[in-house]
Amino acid sequence: MVSQLLFKAFFTIILLITGIEAGEEIPLYISGHFALTGRHVSWTTGLYPAALLALEHINKDNSVLPGYRLELVANDSSADPGAAIRNLMSHIGTPPTKIMIFGSAMSKEDIALAETAKWWNLVQVGPTATYADLSERARFPLYYRTRMASTTFTEAKIELMKYFGWKRAAVVHQDLALFNTPAQRLAEELLAANMTLVTMETYSFNDPMTAVAKRLKDLDARIIFVFGFEEPVLYCELYRIGMHGPRYVYIWELFRHKIYADLQVECTDEEMAIITEGTFTVEQSFIRHDAIRTVSGLTGDEYKAQYENISSSLGYRESSYHSTAYDAMWAIAIALNQSRQNLPANKTLEDFSYEDSSIADVIAESLDTLEFEGVSGPVKFTETGDRHGRALIMRVGKEFEIAPIGYYDYRSRQFEWIEAVAWEDGKIPVDKGAVEIRSMRLEPALYYAAVVIVACVMALSLYFLTYNVLYRNRRLIKMSSPNMNNLIIAGGLLVYVAALCVGDEVLVTVPKKAGMCMARYWLLSIGFTVGFGALFSKTWRVHRIFTHRTTKSLKIKDSHLYCIVLSLLLIDITVLCAWTAIDPTVVLTYTFPKEATPDGEDLFIIPILEECRCKYSGIWLGLLFGYKGVILLLGVFLAWETRKVTYAQLNDSRYIGFAVYNVTVFCSIGVPSTMFLHQRQQDLQFILSTLCITFCTTMTLCIVFVPR
Structure with a gap:
C-alpha cells in the first residue's frame, strides 16, 4: 500500500x-x-x-x-x-x-x-x-x-429534549478526552435551558457498571444521554435491573452493541436487542440522499x-x-x-x-x-472553525437495525423528519414518574372494626353499671361497695375511649392530632387510676377493719374511699398538667424512600408518617408507669393481707390478684411489641395496643363483676 x-x-x-x-x-x-x-x-x-x-x-x-x-x-x-x-x-x-x-x-x-x-x-x-x-x-x-465537533451535537440534543417536551435528563460518559468535554457541555446546556440534570455519571475502561446503573434507577432517570465506547456492558447492566421498555429513552453518542472482544458482557444478543431497541443516536449526516x-x-x-x-x-x-x-x-x-x-x-x-x-x-x-452544498450536506464553518451543517437523527430498531429518521438543520434550527417517531405504547415517554406524597394512615376498616369491638365491651360495662345501680341495695351488692364499683366501671370506660384514640388519625386532621395524642395519655392514665384506685381502696377498707386491734368498732365511709381515689387522681393530674404545659406532644412527619406502585413505574409514592412525639416522653412515661407500678404493688400487698378474710362478699383479694396478673401479662406483651415494631407497621401496632387495652380492661371488669 x-x-x-x-x-x-x-x-x-x-x-x-x-x-x-x-x-x-x-x-x-x-x-x-x-x-x-x-x-x-x-x-x-x-x-x-x-x-x-x-x-x-x-x-x-x-x-x-x-x-x-x-x-x-x-x-x-x-x-x-x-x-x-x-x-x-x-x-x-x-x-x-x-x-x-x-x-x-x-x-x-x-x-x-x-x-x-x-x-x-x-x-x-x-x-x-x-x-x-x-x-x-x-x-x-x-x-x-x-x-462536526463532538460538542456541536449539544444543540441538537437540547432541541430534541424540547421537541418531545422533556425537561429532565441524566448524562453518563466514559472518562476519555473524546467524551469528557461534550458530556460536560451537554450538562451545562441542560442547566442553561432550565432543565434538570438528574445526575452526571463517569466510568472508566472495564469499570463495573452496577453502581452507575443503580444510581440511574434510584434517581428515576428516564431520558439518558450516554457518551462512551463500552455501551454493551452498560446495556447489559441496565437490562438486568429492568431499565428497558417504553418508559426509558437512551440517546447515545456512538452506537455499538458489540465492541472489543475482551469486554465482560453477560447478556445474550436477545436481551441486548431488547434494551437497545428504540435507542436514539445524534451524529453527523455523512452522505446526502436528496436530489x-x-x-x-x-x-x-x-x-x-x-x-x-x-x-x-x-x-x-x-x-x-x-x-x-x-x-x-x-x-x-x-x-x-x-x-x-x-x-x-x-x-x-x-x-x-x-x-x-x-x-x-x-x-x-x-x-x-465559505458556504456550499457538499456531499455530506451543507458546508459552513462557525467562528471556531467547526462544521455547521445538519445532524442526523437515527434510531435503533429490532435486531440492532439502525435507520435514519430525521435531521436537525443548524441553520434553520428545525427538525426535518423522514418519518414520524413511533413509540411503543403510542405515547411520548415522560421524563419522570409522577410522585405522590401519601400519608400512612391507619386502615379505616381496621379502625371501625375496633370501634365495633370496643362498643360491645363498653355495652357490657354499661350493663354491669346498670345492674350495680339497680340492685345496689341487695345485700351482696351493698357489701361490695357499689359506689366504688361504679368508679371501677367508669375507669374502664375511660380506658376504652383511650384505646380508640390510638387510631385518631382516621377521625381527625393532622393539626388536631397533637391534642388527641395528649388526650390519649390523660384518658389512659386517669382511667387506670380511677379503676384500680377504687378497687384497691375497697380492699384497703377491708384491711383496716379486720386488722383493727381495738374493741371499738371502726367505721370507714365511702367518702373516705373517695378521698383516696381523689388523692391518687391529684398525683396523676399534677404529672399530666406539668407534661402538657412543659413538654406537650407535637406531630412530627417522617418521610420514607420513594416506592414504585405495584401496577407500574409511572407513579411513585413517597410515604410519610405523622407521629406524636415530645422531647422528654421517656421521663414523663417513666413517672406515670412508676407511679402505676407502685399502685399495683400496693394492691398486691393489700390483697395478700386480706386473703384470710372469711366474708366472701368483702374479700376481693383473689380478684385483685387476677386483675394485677392480667394487667402485668398484657402490659408485658403489648408495650414491648408496640415499642419495637417498625414505624411503618402502624396497623399491627394498633391491633396489638387495642387488643391489649380492651382485653385487659374487659377481663378485669369480668373478674370483679361476673361472680357477683
Missing part, C-alpha cells in the same frame, strides 16, 4: 513537471496527511481515494481556480501524532511550498499538526476530527474541519457510486467518513478560489510563503465566509 502511494506521488510530480513546461496551469501544493497503515486502517485508508476523487473533480472544473491546479503531496503517519509532525516538517523543509494542509484522520494527529502549522502560517482543514479541544480558537487559529446537486455537480448518491469505484480500483477499504474528506478538499479549493480576489496588492497564490501571514489570513477569512 505504501508502494502504491509512492508510485502515485511520483506519477503526480511527473505530470506536474510536464504541465508546467507546457505552460498550462500553475500547481498549488497541499500537504496531505493520511493513516494508510496502523490499527485504524479499517476506516482511515478510505479517506485517501475520496481526496483523490475530489482533486480530480476540482481540477476538471474550470470555474474553480482557473489557471491553477491543485496537487496533493501525501504521507502516511499511521495515525501517530509524532509521525504526522515529522511528515509536516519534511513537507515544509522540502520544495515545493505547500499552501495548505489536508488531514489528518485522527483527532490527536490534527491537534499536533494544528499546533505546529500555525507557526508556518499554514491553514489546515481536517476531515474527521471530533475532539472539542480543536474548537479553541486561541490555540488553533488556522484550523477548520468538515466533520440536490452539490458543488461538484453530483448528487450524493452519484458521488457515492464514483467513490466506491475508485476505492475498489485502488484497493482501499471504504470509510464511513469519505464524504467529509471529499468536502474538506472542496473547502480548500473554494477557499483558495475566493482568496485570489482578496489578496494584498501585487500578490498571487503562488507567492505564499511560510514567513508571510498575509495570504494565510486571507485564506482563513475565506473559510470563515
Whole structure:
C-alpha cells in the first residue's frame, strides 16, 4: 500500500513537471496527511481515494481556480501524532511550498499538526476530527474541519429534549478526552435551558457498571444521554435491573452493541436487542440522499457510486467518513478560489510563503465566509472553525437495525423528519414518574372494626353499671361497695375511649392530632387510676377493719374511699398538667424512600408518617408507669393481707390478684411489641395496643363483676 502511494506521488510530480513546461496551469501544493497503515486502517485508508476523487473533480472544473491546479503531496503517519509532525516538517523543509494542509484522520494527529502549522502560517482543514479541544480558537487559529465537533451535537440534543417536551435528563460518559468535554457541555446546556440534570455519571475502561446503573434507577432517570465506547456492558447492566421498555429513552453518542472482544458482557444478543431497541443516536449526516446537486455537480448518491469505484480500483477499504474528506478538499479549493480576489496588492497564490501571514489570513477569512452544498450536506464553518451543517437523527430498531429518521438543520434550527417517531405504547415517554406524597394512615376498616369491638365491651360495662345501680341495695351488692364499683366501671370506660384514640388519625386532621395524642395519655392514665384506685381502696377498707386491734368498732365511709381515689387522681393530674404545659406532644412527619406502585413505574409514592412525639416522653412515661407500678404493688400487698378474710362478699383479694396478673401479662406483651415494631407497621401496632387495652380492661371488669 505504501508502494502504491509512492508510485502515485511520483506519477503526480511527473505530470506536474510536464504541465508546467507546457505552460498550462500553475500547481498549488497541499500537504496531505493520511493513516494508510496502523490499527485504524479499517476506516482511515478510505479517506485517501475520496481526496483523490475530489482533486480530480476540482481540477476538471474550470470555474474553480482557473489557471491553477491543485496537487496533493501525501504521507502516511499511521495515525501517530509524532509521525504526522515529522511528515509536516519534511513537507515544509522540502520544495515545493505547500499552501495548505489536508488531514489528518485522527483527532490527536490534527491537534499536533494544528499546533505546529500555525507557526508556518499554514491553514489546515481536517476531515474527521471530533475532539472539542480543536474548537479553541486561541490555540488553533488556522484550523477548520468538515466533520462536526463532538460538542456541536449539544444543540441538537437540547432541541430534541424540547421537541418531545422533556425537561429532565441524566448524562453518563466514559472518562476519555473524546467524551469528557461534550458530556460536560451537554450538562451545562441542560442547566442553561432550565432543565434538570438528574445526575452526571463517569466510568472508566472495564469499570463495573452496577453502581452507575443503580444510581440511574434510584434517581428515576428516564431520558439518558450516554457518551462512551463500552455501551454493551452498560446495556447489559441496565437490562438486568429492568431499565428497558417504553418508559426509558437512551440517546447515545456512538452506537455499538458489540465492541472489543475482551469486554465482560453477560447478556445474550436477545436481551441486548431488547434494551437497545428504540435507542436514539445524534451524529453527523455523512452522505446526502436528496436530489440536490452539490458543488461538484453530483448528487450524493452519484458521488457515492464514483467513490466506491475508485476505492475498489485502488484497493482501499471504504470509510464511513469519505464524504467529509471529499468536502474538506472542496473547502480548500473554494477557499483558495475566493482568496485570489482578496489578496494584498501585487500578490498571487503562488507567492505564499511560510514567513508571510498575509495570504494565510486571507485564506482563513475565506473559510470563515465559505458556504456550499457538499456531499455530506451543507458546508459552513462557525467562528471556531467547526462544521455547521445538519445532524442526523437515527434510531435503533429490532435486531440492532439502525435507520435514519430525521435531521436537525443548524441553520434553520428545525427538525426535518423522514418519518414520524413511533413509540411503543403510542405515547411520548415522560421524563419522570409522577410522585405522590401519601400519608400512612391507619386502615379505616381496621379502625371501625375496633370501634365495633370496643362498643360491645363498653355495652357490657354499661350493663354491669346498670345492674350495680339497680340492685345496689341487695345485700351482696351493698357489701361490695357499689359506689366504688361504679368508679371501677367508669375507669374502664375511660380506658376504652383511650384505646380508640390510638387510631385518631382516621377521625381527625393532622393539626388536631397533637391534642388527641395528649388526650390519649390523660384518658389512659386517669382511667387506670380511677379503676384500680377504687378497687384497691375497697380492699384497703377491708384491711383496716379486720386488722383493727381495738374493741371499738371502726367505721370507714365511702367518702373516705373517695378521698383516696381523689388523692391518687391529684398525683396523676399534677404529672399530666406539668407534661402538657412543659413538654406537650407535637406531630412530627417522617418521610420514607420513594416506592414504585405495584401496577407500574409511572407513579411513585413517597410515604410519610405523622407521629406524636415530645422531647422528654421517656421521663414523663417513666413517672406515670412508676407511679402505676407502685399502685399495683400496693394492691398486691393489700390483697395478700386480706386473703384470710372469711366474708366472701368483702374479700376481693383473689380478684385483685387476677386483675394485677392480667394487667402485668398484657402490659408485658403489648408495650414491648408496640415499642419495637417498625414505624411503618402502624396497623399491627394498633391491633396489638387495642387488643391489649380492651382485653385487659374487659377481663378485669369480668373478674370483679361476673361472680357477683
